[in-house]
Amino acid sequence: MSAPPHASSSFDVAIAGGGLAGLACAAALARRGLRVAVCEARGVLGGRASSQIDAVTGDAVDIGPHVITTEHVNFLALLRELGTDAQVHWQRQPLITLLDTGLPPARRVLRMRRCDWPAPLHALPNLPQALRAVGWADLLSGLRLGWQAARLDEAATLELDDRDALSHLQALGVSRRMIEWFWRSAMLALLNLPLEQRSAAAMMRVARLLMGRSGAHFGFPRIGLGELYVPGCVAAIEQAGGVVWTDARVQRVRLRDGRAAGMTLTDGRELHATTTVLALPPAQAAGLLLQEDGAAPQSLAGHQGWGDLAERLRPVPYVCTLLWFDRPITQQRFWARVWKPGDLNTDFYDLARIRGGCTGRRCPVVPGGQRHRCARGAAVAGRAQRGAHAEGDRRLHA
Numbered sequence: 001m002s003a004p005p006h007a008s009s010s011f012d013v014a015i016a017g018g019g020l021a022g023l024a025c026a027a028a029l030a031r032r033g034l035r036v037a038v039c040e041a042r043g044v045l046g047g048r049a050s051s052q053i054d055a056v057t058g059d060a061v062d063i064g065p066h067v068i069t070t071e072h073v074n075f076l077a078l079l080r081e082l083g084t085d086a087q088v089h090w091q092r093q094p095l096i097t098l099l100d101t102g103l104p105p106a107r108r109v110l111r112m113r114r115c116d117w118p119a120p121l122h123a124l125p126n127l128p129q130a131l132r133a134v135g136w137a138d139l140l141s142g143l144r145l146g147w148q149a150a151r152l153d154e155a156a157t158l159e160l161d162d163r164d165a166l167s168h169l170q171a172l173g174v175s176r177r178m179i180e181w182f183w184r185s186a187m188l189a190l191l192n193l194p195l196e197q198r199s200a201a202a203m204m205r206v207a208r209l210l211m212g213r214s215g216a217h218f219g220f221p222r223i224g225l226g227e228l229y230v231p232g233c234v235a236a237i238e239q240a241g242g243v244v245w246t247d248a249r250v251q252r253v254r255l256r257d258g259r260a261a262g263m264t265l266t267d268g269r270e271l272h273a274t275t276t277v278l279a280l281p282p283a284q285a286a287g288l289l290l291q292e293d294g295a296a297p298q299s300l301a302g303h304q305g306w307g308d309l310a311e312r313l314r315p316v317p318y319v320c321t322l323l324w325f326d327r328p329i330t331q332q333r334f335w336a337r338v339w340k341p342g343d344l345n346t347d348f349y350d351l352a353r354i355r356g357g358c359t360g361r362r363c364p365v366v367p368g369g370q371r372h373r374c375a376r377g378a379a380v381a382g383r384a385q386r387g388a389h390a391e392g393d394r395r396l397h398a
């Protein structure tokens with residue numbers, strides 16, 4: 001898949017980025033008969049949804065813990081196309097197990113149930129669990145938020161984009177306890193950022209989803225995340241006469257009359273294509289589109305938000321640590337800790353239970369730690385282990 005040496009090639013579509021977006025887009029176009037070229041800067045495909053083999057244990061491990069939900073409809077459609085949908089392990093009950101270390105030991109494990117009752121009644125079976133941790137007044141303080149979430153349309157949602165999520169919750173009268181117990185935990189786990197740095201619009205989209213959809217549940221790849229879709233997408237692209245090049249970094253998109261006419265790679269090769277797709281994080285895409293003089297192309301110059309695109313859509317650092325224990329440490333496939341000040345980690349995945357990989361010798365567990373600044377790996381590992389392990393177990397490898 002490394003790029004061949006010829007200096008110039010022509011395709012129907014040229015795609016920069018061999019992550020999930022680039023490969024899924026390319027495979028869909030290839031299935032419609034188009035010749036597509038995908039250029040990936042790194043030596044491996046899959047980007048932020050890739051896998052690798054751990055050198056010490058030989059286990060397939062992902063770049064970080066990825067949950068799939070029944071709401072990931074496009075991803076699930078892709079897996080069905082590729083024939084790998086059966087490789088998702090669905091957990092129907094419980095929806096999630098929460099560990100709230102702020103509660104007395106006998107009450108701190110909260111099993112939240114998935115319920116198929118019509119929304120928003122699907123939340124009712126979890127009321128007794130929630131009332132162990134918060135009071136009626138806390139729950140009722142969310143009524144205004146619920147009312148707003150139910151009525152928001154797209155335009156009204158976008159108006160909330162400049163407001164941070166914490167201010168919005170406070171303005172709607174959500175109690176401090178409810179913010180700390182539910183919203184901080186849920187948003188850190190689902191959107192990877194503290195409330196202060198998350199836009200109210202993003203939070204309200206999630207609120208609409210949580211309130212409006214019943215029966216949603218989580219699934220986990222039984223095989224390496226990348227294996228779910230990378231080989232299948234590459235096969236589809238190549239069958240239609242396309243190519244997938246790794247170690248092929250796009251230097252710039254060539255613009256002709258304000259339109260993209262192909263891409264130039266850092267090694268000087270040129271790709272000509274009728275259509276060019278940038279399947280890249282926004283800041284990187286913005287950099288490739290600049291003209292020779294460093295200005296934005298005319299077609300984008302007046303586009304609202306173009307100038308500060310990179311600033312507004314900053315990537316979120318995410319630290320995750322893999323720990324191998326000498327025995328199974330829980331009965332759970334995955335669990336999450338309720339947010340506490342100073343904690344780095346929120347959710348844990350027992351790959352031994354998800355993938356059946358525990359041989360009795362090694363049981364891999366992945367704690368995902370999200371933080372707005374890069375945390376030191378060692379600190380995360382220490383805290384993660386304290387959050388994950390059981391009496392008497394031993395960490396073999398991290």
Ligand SMILES: Cc1cc2nc3c(=O)[nH]c(=O)nc-3n(C[C@H](O)[C@H](O)[C@H](O)COP(=O)(O)OP(=O)(O)OC[C@H]3O[C@@H](n4cnc5c(N)ncnc54)[C@H](O)[C@@H]3O)c2cc1C
Pocket residue numbers: 016017018019020021022039040041042045046047048049063064065066067068248249250251279280281284318320
């Ligand atoms: C640890 C972790 C956990 C996550 N958990 C979840 C989850 O549970 N559920 C969920 O839905 N999502 C999750 N995500 C998010 C999800 O993985 C990403 O949204 C998704 O993988 C992004 O795919 P992408 O193709 O848009 O971008 P990327 O994966 O970033 O792909 C972009 C690709 O472009 C390449 N590239 C960059 N510049 C150039 C260039 N100049 N030329 C050529 N190639 C270039 C990069 O190397 C990269 O491979 C998680 C992400 C991480 C990191």
